[in-house]
Amino acid sequence: MVEMAGIMFQDITTLLLDPKAFKDTVDLFVERYKGKNISVVAGIEARGFIFGTPIALEIGAKFVPLRKPNKLPGKVISEEYELEYGRDCLEMHLGAVEPGERALVVDDLIATGGTLCAAMKLLERAGAEVVECACVIELPDLKGRERLNGKPLYVLLESY
Ligand SMILES: O=P(O)(O)OC[C@H]1O[C@H](OP(=O)(O)OP(=O)(O)O)[C@H](O)[C@@H]1O
Numbered sequence: 001m002v003e004m005a006g007i008m009f010q011d012i013t014t015l016l017l018d019p020k021a022f023k024d025t026v027d028l029f030v031e032r033y034k035g036k037n038i039s040v041v042a043g044i045e046a047r048g049f050i051f052g053t054p055i056a057l058e059i060g061a062k063f064v065p066l067r068k069p070n071k072l073p074g075k076v077i078s079e080e081y082e083l084e085y086g087r088d089c090l091e092m093h094l095g096a097v098e099p100g101e102r103a104l105v106v107d108d109l110i111a112t113g114g115t116l117c118a119a120m121k122l123l124e125r126a127g128a129e130v131v132e133c134a135c136v137i138e139l140p141d142l143k144g145r146e147r148l149n150g151k152p153l154y155v156l157l158e159s160y
């Protein structure tokens with residue numbers, strides 16, 4: 001954890017420097033989701049890509065990037081969401097997900113929950129069933145879990 005502009009920033013890049021710790025982290029998710037009939041792993045830009053892609057490969061699911069605005073070249077659907085300061089937006093390629101698909105949403109961290117909430121809305125608008133959201137770290141004091149409308153959230157560690 002490092003302090004950045006008054007915020008205690010949870011920096012997962014140190015985890016990535018340790019190949020065994022990184023692999024063990026991915027394996028914990030793979031063990032949980034393998035054989036659960038998940039066809040889509042949706043990873044949230046940017047840090048959700050780091051964990052989402054190896055999980056998708058290992059469980060045999062496709063990987064769908066949920067990106068910040070104006071990054072995806074094709075037609076997209078968009079969802080705006082509130083940040084602690086201001087607003088942001090996530091986009092997903094139209095047609096990347098088919099109605100009825102079972103999706104897992106992956107990110108590195110849940111803080112206020114706005115990002116995961118927008119991600120779930122995109123997948124549900126495309127007709128997918130969001131099975132669960134998965135993050136490495138939860139900041140429980142920010143009560144992000146309460147914004148997920150009862151959708152299960154699996155995290156590896158809580159940071160207070
Ligand atoms: O639960 P929330 O309050 O919505 O915050 C969590 C989001 O914040 C961070 O991403 P950030 O928006 O900083 O973007 P980045 O990964 O591109 O740096 C983090 O990786 C999550 O995606």
Ligand SMILES: Nc1ncnc2[nH]cnc12
Nearest residue numbers: 007008009010011109111
């Ligand atoms: N404290 C924090 N550390 C890392 N990423 C974040 N995203 C939102 N809050 C964060």
